[in-house]
Amino acid sequence: MLRIATANINGIRATQxxxxxxxxxxxxxxxxxxxEVRAQADKLPDNxxxxxxxxxxxxxxxxxxxxxxxxREAPAAVRTWSGGALLGGPHAAPDDLRDVPAVDRVPxxxxxRPFIAQGRYIEVDLADAPLTVACLYLPKGGLPAEMQRPERMREAPDGGAHYERKMGFLAGFGRYLTATRRAAAADGREFLLMGDMNIAHTCRDLANWRRNRKHDGFLPEERDWFDRQLSPRTLVDVVRSLHPDEDGPYSWWSWAGQSFAKDVGWRIDYHLATPRLAETAVADAVDxxxxxxxxxxxxxxxxxxxxG
Structure with a gap:
């Protein structure tokens, strides 16, 4: 059995x-x-x-x-968009991490390309199982310009810049995801994408979906993009497959108010697996x-x- 987790830790120092x-x-x-490790190598805590x-x-x-x-084992291969990565062994101190080339295998x-240096994607081939594991931090985004109302926004209107950035990322990543999934298959590996997708896919994936129909992260075009990434022959939303008729389980809650206590959350952290791997999922939990x-x-x- 393989126990696999994804977690947006919102800062390694704070979560430690x-x-x-x-x-x-x-x-x-x-x-x-x-x-969201949110620390350069020299700022990482020990261990x-x-x-x-x-x-x-x-x-x-x-x-x-x-x-x-x-x-658990050193990965057989590592790939990033920037062409490099840091590798470290068990209990590594910041000074023990070493720079290694990590050139991607698909265009x-x-x-x-604007996101190459932002630290949003990494994938590894496991050494002890025929599986490629990818980790993604997808941009949060924003509202299109025509939907922005200053009186309803916590941040100043940006003319839709963050919305356009996210939609550009989605357009590029959809093509990339298909290519890297197929490359894994050609190597005889299953593929698992995990991470903070910053999109609640369906009405079951956030507590107050009616109120959020015009909120970034639940816009129709974002959800349509998510639809296109999933199918019984490509990628499966593993947790949803285990809870087909349930609301949640949510994975993000605002720090403000009683959102966490009342379980008024969003499900935006995903395991998206190739079908053969998804079929082997036997249990899940949100900690x-x-x-x-x-x-x-x-x-x-x-x-x-x-x-795996």
């Missing part, structure tokens, strides 16, 4: 203070995908990734983004807190696969 290291040591995961091997893409924006995949779509403490505004989504 809340108990992430103990969660990592005791949860028994074989693979963990992390988003940030515990007893795991780490493949890390920090990006170049200080204190922002950053993705990693943690594995990068033109619309993804809402750890010993009574929230590790982040997101919670880890953990799935047990009978085989």
């Amino acid at each position: 203070r809340r108990g992430f290291g103990d969660w990592l040591d005791t949860r028994g995961c074989d693979v963990v995908a992390l988003q 940030a990734f515990g007893s795991y091997h780490v493949a890390l893409e920090t990006g170049t924006i200080s204190g922002r983004n950053g993705v990693a995949v943690l594995t 990068l779509a033109r619309k993804l 809402r807190d750890f010993r009574g403490v929230r590790l982040s505004d997101h919670s880890p989504v953990v799935v047990d696969y009978a085989s």
